[in-house]
Amino acid sequence: MIPSILLGTANIPNNGGELRLTQRENDFSIHLKGVRGELMNSRRYSSELALAELGCTHIKGVDNSKVLVGGLGMGFTLAAALKAVSTSSQVIVAELVPEVIEWNKGPLGDCAGRPLEDSRTLVHLGDVAELFQAKQTAFDAVLLDVDNGPEGFTHADNNNLYSIDSLHAIRQTLRSGGVLAVWSAWHDPKFTQQLKKAHFKVDTKTVRAHKGKGSRHTIYLAKK
Numbered sequence: 646m647i648p649s650i651l652l653g654t655a656n657i658p659n660n661g662g663e664l665r666l667t668q669r670e671n672d673f674s675i676h677l678k679g680v681r682g683e684l685m686n687s688r689r690y691s692s693e694l695a696l697a698e699l700g701c702t703h704i705k706g707v708d709n710s711k712v713l714v715g716g717l718g719m720g721f722t723l724a725a726a727l728k729a730v731s732t733s734s735q736v737i738v739a740e741l742v743p744e745v746i747e748w749n750k751g752p753l754g755d756c757a758g759r760p761l762e763d764s765r766t767l768v769h770l771g772d773v774a775e776l777f778q779a780k781q782t783a784f785d786a787v788l789l790d791v792d793n794g795p796e797g798f799t800h801a802d803n804n805n806l807y808s809i810d811s812l813h814a815i816r817q818t819l820r821s822g823g824v825l826a827v828w829s830a831w832h833d834p835k836f837t838q839q840l841k842k843a844h845f846k847v848d849t850k851t852v853r854a855h856k857g858k859g860s861r862h863t864i865y866l867a868k869k
């Protein structure tokens with residue numbers, strides 16, 4: 646088997662452990678050191694695209710829409726959001742780990758067509774949760790893919806993101822009719838209930854990992 650080459654390492658803030666970027670032939674992987682697992686692989690990205698396509702359906706062709714993507718990963722969701730919105734729109738991408746942004750400025754950026762270079766992209770370096778604290782109406786869509794599902798995986802602090810208080814705060818940052826879309830590797834009916842408790846209208850979609858094949862992932866679509 647062809648070995649992976651280690652391209653970079655990064656410390657996840659708040660003692661979250663080590664994030665690693667590796668390459669095997671043309672495929673890249675961002676994963677947590679040890680047995681904790683993979684966050685993103687460049688071979689499978691259909692459901693990451695679907696997160697943005699489904700989460701932005703309601704703003705197709707709408708002028709001056711504003712979308713928040715958390716986090717950057719390999720940029721597939723960001724690229725799909727930019728494709729889904731109008732030329733006058735803005736897409737903010739929040740990324741916790743500075744090195745992930747640097748990796749996307751290097752060869753990794755080719756995977757999704759260098760969405761960081763789009764003039765509509767604005768980068769927020771930090772925890773996506775910071776952008777919900779003001780509780781001010783700001784976004785037409787919030788697209789969350791920071792863990793592998795609605796529980797802290799990248800670091801334990803992310804558990805708070807899916808709490809009822811956080812979901813209320815996210816709802817407050819959405820404009821009327823706005824959508825919170827959450828990517829998950831599994832279907833969790835308890836999270837649907839949690840979204841409903843936060844007064845969202847909830848729909849879930851099952852999407853395949855890559856081009857109609859592979860694992861089944863869930864996209865939660867929660868409408869204000």
Ligand SMILES: C[S@@+](CC[C@H](N)C(=O)[O-])C[C@H]1O[C@@H](n2cnc3c(N)ncnc32)[C@H](O)[C@@H]1O
Pocket residue numbers: 684685693694715716717718719720721722723739740741742745771772773774790791792793799800803
């Ligand atoms: C699964 S990857 C995202 C994959 C991305 N959807 C794509 O299309 O490539 C998760 C990303 O979220 C970042 N992240 C994790 N927790 C975060 C947080 N609380 N705020 C912002 N970014 C976060 C990770 O560093 C990683 O880059």
